[in-house]
Amino acid sequence: MSRPLLKCRDLCVRFAVKGGTVEAVQDLSFRVERGECVGIVGESGSGKTQGVLAIMGLLPRNGTATGSAVYKGQELLGAPRRSLDKIRGESISMIFQDAMAGLTPFMRIGDQLCEVLVEHQGLSRDDARERATEVLRIVQFPQPKRRFNMYPHELSGGMRQRVMIALALLCRPELIIADEPTTALDITIQAQILEFLKGLRRHTETSIIMITHDLGVAANLCDRIIVMYAGRMVESGSVYDIFARPQHPYTQALLRATPRLDADPDGEIPLLPGRPPDLEHLPVGCAFVPRCPWASDECGRRRPELRRRFGEHLAACFVEQAP
C-alpha cells in the first residue's frame, strides 16, 4: 500500500466546559486509503462527529484538538486558515446530517453551488451554472434547471440532502466526510442515496469517511469499520471481520441490539443494559466496565490498550478470546 490519503495519529479533542473539560475524543489513530470507505460507528456522545470536525478545523470555539491529521503529506491540525480553506474547498468535502443547517437559508441553491465553482475553480458564471446543473443531475436531483433558483426551505429533506451532496461533489474531492448523511431521511430516500454513494465508489477513486450509528448502513457501504465508545476507538477491522467475528464486547452488544428483518420477531430482545459514561467523569479503567458482561477487577483498574488480534484487526479489551 502506498501512502494513505489521510492519516490520523493520537487525535484528542477536548472541550472546555463550566467546571472542567470534556474529553470528547482520545488517542484516535486511523488511516484512510485512496478509494476506501471507512465507517465510524458508535452511539451519541461516542466522539465520532467531533473527531472529524477536528480534522476539518471545524471545532467550536471551546474545543481544542491535539495529535496529528496528515492529509497527503500536509498537517491539518493547526494549519493556517487559508490553506485549510483551500483543502476544504477543493479536496475534502463534508456532508452533514442536517441539510438545512449545511446550506445557507437565504441563498438560492443554484447560487450556492455556483459560488463554490467560481471561488475554488475559477469558472465563469455560465460555466459554473452548467457544471452545477450537471452535478445536480448526477445526484439525481429532480428537475435541476427548474429548481435552480429555489431556496433550501422550498425543497424536501431528500432534495436538500442531494443539494448538499452535489455541493460536496462539485470540485471532485478526493475525500468525502459524510456525517450521518441519511439519518434524517425516509428509508426509501436513504436507499436512493446509499445506492448513489455505492455507485460513486464504483466509478471514481473517491474515499469516504462515513459516520453512522446504523450498522446496516455501515455494512452496505464501508470497507473498514472503526467502533467508538466514550471517545475512544474500541475496535477496528475490515467490515467482514467486524460483523463476523467482533472482538470487543461493545461491538458484539451493538450488533446484537441492532434490529434485523431476519431475526425471530418474538424472541428475547438482546439488551445492552445501562448507558454510556459521562464524559466529564470517565472511569480510570475501561469505560465499558459498568455494561460489560466480561468485566474483571483488572478492567476497573487499568484501561486496555488497542491490541492487534489478527491481520489488521484491533480491539481494546483484556479478554483474549471472545467467549
Place this chain on the structure above:
Amino acid sequence: MSVPVLTVENLKVHFAINKSVGFLRSETSSLRAVDGVSFEMYEGETLGVVGESGCGKSTLGRAILQLVDKTDGRIVWLGDDLGELDRQTMDQKRKEIQIIFQDPLSSLNPRMTVGDTIEQPLRRFHPEMDGTAREEAVREMMRNVGLDPNLRNRYPHEFSGGQCQRVGIARAMILNPKLVVCDEPVSSLDVSTQAQIVALLRKLQRDTGTSILFISHDLSIVRMMCKRILVMYLGRIVEVSTREELFEDARHPYTRALMSAVPIPEPDPERPPPTILEGEVPSPLDPPKGCVFHTRCPQATRWCEKEVPPLHEVSATHRAACHYWNGEDELAAESPR
C-alpha cells in the same frame, strides 16, 4: 379477538392551507393528511402503523385521541363515537386512551419533577386517591418502567433521552389505559436504548394487556412489537395484514420496496441492490389521481393512473390496495405505462 375495541371508519383529516397568490390575495387548498382510512383494533392487540414522513400516520394517531379535528368519518371507541362526545365526556375517555410521543424531552414539562409529571394524571382522574397512595403508585410505576424511584424529584433535563422516554411511558401507563398510541417512541434514541425501550413496551403490554397502536417508520422495530401491521402511503392504507403474511407475502409494491430498503446489518458484496423507488412522495396538497402510489410504482400501468384500487382481500387477514395484488399474470395482460 371478537369485538373490536376501536373502529376507525373512513377517517379523513384534511388541513386547510392558505397560500398567498399575490397582493392581499390568498387561496385555500386542503392538505389531505389522512384520506379515508378504516380499520379495527382488538383488545390486547398491538397494531403497527408504518409509513414514511407525510403518510399521515401521526395525524391518524392524534385524530384517535381527538387532538386534531377529523374532517369526515367515525372513530368508535368501545361503542362511543368519540367525535360526537361533549368535551367533558371525552376528557373522561382520555383516561382510557393515552399517548407516548417521539421526542421524550420536549413532551415533558421542564419545570416539573419527573415524579410530579407521572403523578399528574392521577391527580386529574383519581381525586379519591390521597397523597400517600399517589406517591406509592408513582414509585411503583417508576420501578415498572425501570426508573429508580429515588430520582422522582429530578427534572427532565437531568435525564438521558432513554430515561425521559421511560418517564413518558410511566405517565401514559399510570392510569392503566386500555389503548396507548405510541408515536415513534424510539426513533430519537440510540440503538442500545431503542432495544431497551422496545423490550419495556413489550413487557408492559404483556403485563397489562393494554392495546397499543404503534406508529413507526421503522419496519424492523414494528416487526418486533406488532402482530398485525398497517402500511400507509400518502394518507391511505395500502396494505394491512398479519405480520407473517406481510413479511412473507407482501402484495403491494410499496410495502415490498419499503422492506427492501431496510439496510441489512451484514456485509455481502453479492447482495442484489434494493428496489429503489424513483422520486419522492408527492405532495398531499395535490395527491396523484388514481392509485396514489402510481407516480413511483415500478409496475404502474394506465389502469393505476385512472382508478383508485380498493383494498382487495388477499386472505381473511390480509388486504392490499393494488390492482395487481394477485400477481404478474394480469400485469402482463396490461400494456405498460
